[in-house]
Amino acid sequence: MVLHSPVLIILAAALSSAVVISPPHMWTKLILTHHWPTTFCSMEHCHPNISFWTLHGLWPDKGIDCNSSWHFNSSEIEDLLPDMQKSWPDLLKPTSTGFWKYEWHKHGTCAAKAPSLDSQHKYFAKALELYHKLDLTSILKKFDIVPSDKYYTFSQIEAAIENVCGTKPKIQCVHPAMNTDVQILGQIEICFDTDFTLMDCEKEATVGATSEGSFFHRTGVDKPSGFSVCDHDMPVYYPPVHKIRTQTELQ
Ligand SMILES: *[C@@H]1O[C@H](CO)[C@@H](O)[C@H](O)[C@H]1NC(C)=O
Numbered sequence: 635m636v637l638h639s640p641v642l643i644i645l646a647a648a649l650s651s652a653v654v655i656s657p658p659h660m661w662t663k664l665i666l667t668h669h670w671p672t673t674f675c676s677m678e679h680c681h682p683n684i685s686f687w688t689l690h691g692l693w694p695d696k697g698i699d700c701n702s703s704w705h706f707n708s709s710e711i712e713d714l715l716p717d718m719q720k721s722w723p724d725l726l727k728p729t730s731t732g733f734w735k736y737e738w739h740k741h742g743t744c745a746a747k748a749p750s751l752d753s754q755h756k757y758f759a760k761a762l763e764l765y766h767k768l769d770l771t772s773i774l775k776k777f778d779i780v781p782s783d784k785y786y787t788f789s790q791i792e793a794a795i796e797n798v799c800g801t802k803p804k805i806q807c808v809h810p811a812m813n814t815d816v817q818i819l820g821q822i823e824i825c826f827d828t829d830f831t832l833m834d835c836e837k838e839a840t841v842g843a844t845s846e847g848s849f850f851h852r853t854g855v856d857k858p859s860g861f862s863v864c865d866h867d868m869p870v871y872y873p874p875v876h877k878i879r880t881q882t883e884l885q
């Protein structure tokens with residue numbers, strides 16, 4: 635009874651499931667990364683005057699710099715530029731397109747392996763669409779988590795996002811110095827699957843968190859990015875725009 639051989643059945647199952655499993659080099663998760671500009675600029679010494687979460691990037695979980703010959707061309711996203719300038723600003727050089735070029739080369743060319751994101755216009759438009767649909771600033775506000783001088787708990791922030799999204803975010807903080815008893819909210823990642831449906835982010839640092847420091851540091855600020863997953867037990871400071879506490883002040 636060859637047809638009922640367990641080996642064949644397993645093989646048949648493996649083959650039929652292989653049809654729906656994505657190719658090994660294809661990404662399976664997109665990470666929509668947000669910056670809190672006040673925190674970012676307290677590290678980088680910029681003065682953004684922006685009181686909402688801004689886009690940092692849309693990062694596939696697999697691949698970096700997937701096609702170096704696919705050059706960034708801002709003419710292709712001309713219609714998106716006003717929104718890009720507002721929602722995805724280069725906090726260090728507000729008039730430059732260098733940040734978007736960097737993000738396109740590093741992450742966009744990899745995201746573009748999916749037909750749904752296989753042009754610069756599709757990639758940047760989708761990032762903006764997900765960012766606006768999500769509206770992280772409003773999610774937090776809805777749960778009375780607003781920039782202020784009072785501290786929040788990590789679980790308050792996580793619960794607000796989980797409540798609205800139904801999935802786990804990755805919440806990152808800056809730890810101003812050893813032995814301080816407060817951490818500063820800086821970056822929040824929200825994850826999507828290949829159909830752009832919300833999914834849990836992993837808690838562990840993935841490709842995004844650890845590799846992204848370089849763009850902002852290539853200009854000569856010679857220290858590592860400084861964001862890491864927030865401590866679950868330490869109070870979280872969500873700094874208001876005009877009350878930037880620098881690292882020095884917190885030490
Ligand atoms: C910051 O932005 C607010 C609102 O957009 C504006 O009223 C204020 O004048 C700005 N402050 C500075 C210092 O640019």
Ligand SMILES: *[C@@H]1O[C@H](CO)[C@@H](O)[C@H](O)[C@H]1NC(C)=O
Pocket residue numbers: 701703704705
């Ligand atoms: C890389 O991008 C170029 C320019 O868009 C394109 O012609 C080429 O097919 C791409 N290569 C791969 C491997 O996707």
Ligand SMILES: *[C@@H]1O[C@H](CO)[C@@H](O)[C@H](O)[C@H]1NC(C)=O
Pocket residue numbers: 707708709710
């Ligand atoms: C940039 O994109 C525009 C619009 O698609 C196109 O006309 C132009 O040739 C492109 N420039 C380069 C250098 O590829």
